[in-house]
Amino acid sequence: MEKYFKRKLPLESEVTPLVSSNKKKFLEFNVESLVADPGQRPKISNYDPNVRDEVRRAYLQKGPCQPREHDFSQTYFGTSLRRFNADWFDEFGNWLEYSILKDAVFCLCFYLMKPDGASGDAFVKEGFSNWKKKERLQTHVGNHDSAHNQTRRKCEALMKQKQHIEVVFQKHSDQAKRDYRTHLTATIECIRFLLRQGLAFRGDDESHNSNNQDIVRAAASETTKVIIDNLGDDLFAVLVDEARDISVKEQMAVCLRYVNKEGIVMERFLGLVHVSSTNALSLKVALKSLLTKHNLSLARIRGQGYDGATNMQGEFNGLKSLILKENACAFYVHCFAHQLQLALVVVAKKQVEIALLFNLLASLCNIVGASCKRKDMLRESQIQKTIVALQNGDVSSGRGLNQETTLKRAGDTRWGSHYGTILSLISIFSSVVEVLEVIEEDGNNPEQRAEACQLLNHIQSFEFVFNLHLMKSILGVTNELSQALQRSDQDIINAMTLVKVSKQRLQSIRDDGWSSLLNEVLLFCDSHNILAPNMNDIFVTQGRSRRKIQKVSNLHPFQVELFYQVIDRQLQELNNRFTEVNTELLLCIACLNTSDSFFAFDKEKLLRLAEFYPYEFSSTQLLALDSQLENFILDMRLDDQFSNINEISGLSQKLVETKKHIVYPLVFLLLKLALILPVATASVERTFSAMNIIKSRLRNRMGDEWLNNCLVTYIERETFNQVDNETIIQHFQNMKIRREVPSRFEAKKVSS
Incomplete structure (x- = not known):
């Protein structure tokens, strides 16, 4: 009967499971x-x-x-x-x-x-x-x-690619090999330029299958290799932070801090890792994986530097605590620059008048910088006033003087931005007033005109001008500290000294700075036709019942309730934030201070400092360190070469330069441990600024590996420049079988 019926073929879906069930699943290669x-x-x-x-x-x-x-x-x-x-x-x-x-x-x-x-x-x-x-x-x-x-x-x-059958089939003449090398070298030079400038590869040159990917990967690998070789087997600290990129992916940036062979403190970018979760355990796994990839170990970490986020510095389950459980010598230091910014933010939130000042500054930046037309008005007004001032002899001319400026926006996470906003407003105050007057008269809608009118009333008041100059004086002190803390070669001893100096300067302003501040404010009000109250008159409280209010002069609210109170809050916050300064570890490190011929030197505290690092100093080495410290301090005070050194980073370099780090190896090790401790995470913060340049809105589909490779070569340009083209060619050729082989190419050998 079967010959009368056409046999029905099995459906594809019916046989697929049999085939797929016997088919082995292989791992993907990346x-x-x-x-x-x-x-x-x-x-x-x-x-x-x-x-x-x-x-x-x-x-x-x-x-x-x-x-x-x-x-x-x-x-x-x-x-x-x-x-x-x-x-x-x-x-x-x-x-x-x-x-x-x-x-x-x-x-x-x-x-x-x-x-x-x-x-x-x-x-x-x-x-x-x-x-x-x-x-x-x-x-x-x-x-x-x-x-x-x-x-x-x-x-x-x-x-050895010359032995591969794919290469043998492609018979190349010596001229073809030389041409291939020439073309490959020219391509690498073009890629070098794009990577150093952070520019995009046009067309499909950023595609996964493009040779450009392999060349950039080779360049990034060799750049990182130079950094790892420079570190060698030495101890180091890690600086870690995480942020979102333009495609809303959490990225963790890692930088290394170490002392190189010349005794110079280095902070180098190691890599960027995409993390699916920002909890402490995920960050630790990602950090450990990145270190292992470069043959580094958590056991060699002697310092941790993070911001104040809970997942970073949590006492029990933060990244700091998880690493300390594995390595008790990986001491944590909260970023000094971040603490300084937090102190400012707290003062702004607790003091109503200062909070109002920054709110008005934000509104001012929004309305004056809302359009190109208003920015042009501000620029033109500033130019005209500069010309008049030059003609009257009020300002001097010269190269770099009287440059165009505009209002800078402030942000809680941008260190020093508040100070920049205040300075720019003071310098172009009259031009800003003119722009607001134009908006008040010719605004597009009633809301804009009303907002401009309200801002005019506020900024042309004595209270606003006083608060503006008060914060200029305070932030002028803390801004210098912030800039110093962001230096990558800054050491913990100098940072503690700078914090102490800033506190003393604030206290000096509180004790002796009232008269100079008041004169500065009155002079500003006079030059801009702002009515200033008589400080001896009775202060009139607006909007409140005056029956039970004690009668005081105008001097009281401005001097006592503002001047003294704001400075006291700032000092209190600095004392509360920088608690690390009082820890035993840093008090011992402070004894390495080179100022005044090692005036702070204390052998007992330095021996106690060595006890914090049991892996580096055994009981026998502690005895040897005792004797070395005696000889070291006597040598330093007698040698004129060390008389003018004011920072321990300079001491480290001078010891290497004079070969005395060989004479006092244990003291030099103690010095390196002090230098390794991180001061600020500015290097990591700059990484995220670079990330926003590399992975922009137009390149938001960049893969994680491509982003990391571009960042390594962009951030570490100086190191990248040390990698010659021949090294990149060698790496590029060894990555996979190439049908073309350049002239004079030798494969990497595996020794027995």
């Missing part, structure tokens, strides 16, 4: 997502066969995981404690890897190229951790034909 720790890596066989060589090449180019500065844990073997020795990394070349997770060593060549049936699984699966039998490492290497050396030769062959 260079940025390569697992650094050998104890956590997936098998090479878990990747698609078509990309396995690319995975192998990426691991070979990245190099083995060798956290040399990690504090290797100790394990009992019988009655003795043993642990991994970092010197074995040098002894056994580029194949030996260490897993922090498993406290075991692995073989990179075996992981990538292990033949089926070969022995040596201990160096691939579980790892080797019998530190008592170091000879097993040499046994693993074996003779010339051992399984390890076979895998090593395979790794070397993989990196």
Whole structure:
């Protein structure tokens, strides 16, 4: 009967599950997502066969995981404690890897190229951790034909592109190779210019499959490598902050602070990591992953610098606390510049008159800068007044003088912005008044005219002018402190000194600054035709019943209720915010102050400071430090080369310059630990400013890896300039099989 009926073919949906159920699912390959720790890596066989060589090449180019500065844990073997020795990394070349997770060593060549049936699984699966039998490492290497050396030769062959069949099929003449090198070099030069300027790659040159992606990745990797090599095996601090980019993705920026070989404090951008959650645990995982990627360890952190967010500095579950649980020597310092800004914000919120001042300034910026027409009016008025002042001889002419200015907007998160707004308004006050008068008469609608009229009444009052000049005097003191704190080479001792100086200056203004401030305000009112009250007249309270109010002169509300009270609030906030200054750690560090021939030097406190770092100073080294400190302070006070040094950063550089850091190694280590402690997170904040330049509204679809690579080369331009084109070409060629090979190209070798 079947010959009379046409057999029905099975539907595609009916056979798909059978095929898909037998089909192996492979891992996706992404260079940025390569697992650094050998104890956590997936098998090479878990990747698609078509990309396995690319995975192998990426691991070979990245190099083995060798956290040399990690504090290797100790394990009992019988009655003795043993642990991994970092010197074995040098002894056994580029194949030996260490897993922090498993406290075991692995073989990179075996992981990538292990033949089926070969022995040596201990160096691939579980790892080797019998530190008592170091000879097993040499046994693993074996003779010339051992399984390890076979895998090593395979790794070397993989990196020699001239031996690949794709390259052999493409027979190139020497002239073609030279032309390829010329074209590739020219392309790199163009990309260098775009990266240094933060400019976009036009057309489809930013696409994922573009060679530009590989070139930029190579440039960023080599730039970061220079930074890591400069750090070496030294201790460092981390500066961390997070913010949203233009596409509303949370990005965590990480900077390193360390002392380089010349004794100079450096703050370098390490990388930008996208975090799906901003809770402390997620940030810690992301930070640890980034450090591991560059063979760095949490155990080598000796300082943490964050802002005041709860997820950062939380006492129990903040990022600070999570890191301190693993590393008790990673001391946390709240960003000094951030604390200073918070002190200002608190004063503005608690003092009604100052809050009103900043509200009026914000409204003034909005209405005067609402359109190009009003900005042009302000600019033209300012030009005319400058011309008249020059003709009358009121101002002098010269290069850089009498530049155009405009009203600057203030913001709670922009350090020093309030001070800039006040200065700009004082300098162009009369021009602003003229613009408001024009708006009052010719505004587009009644609301605008009413707002302009209200602002005119407020800003031409004595109360507004007094508050304006009062905050100019106070912020003039704190702004200098803020600018000094934002220096990347600022040290904690100098920062504490600057805070102390600012407090003294504020106290001096409170004690002796009333008369000069009042004269300045009266002079300003006279020059701008603003009515000023007689300070000896009885003060009249507006809008309140006057029956039970004590009669006081006009001097009382301005001097007592404003001048004294605002300065007292500012001083109180500075004392409350900068509590770190009174901690035992920083009090001990202050004894390294070089001022007045090391007047603050205290050997006992410096020995106590060394006790805060038990991993660097053992009981024996503490005894040696005692003697070194005695010789050190005598030497410093007798040597004229150290007589004019006022900062410990300068002391560090001079010690290296005179080679005395070799004579006093323990004292120099103590000095470096003091310099490592972060002062402010300005370097991280600048990273987000750069991020807004790179990932703009027109480039809001940038991937995370592309954004990070562009940021590394843009922020670290000076380091990027140290990377020559040949190094980038080498990295670019080794990333994957290229059908064209430049002349004089040599692949990276894997040593035994």
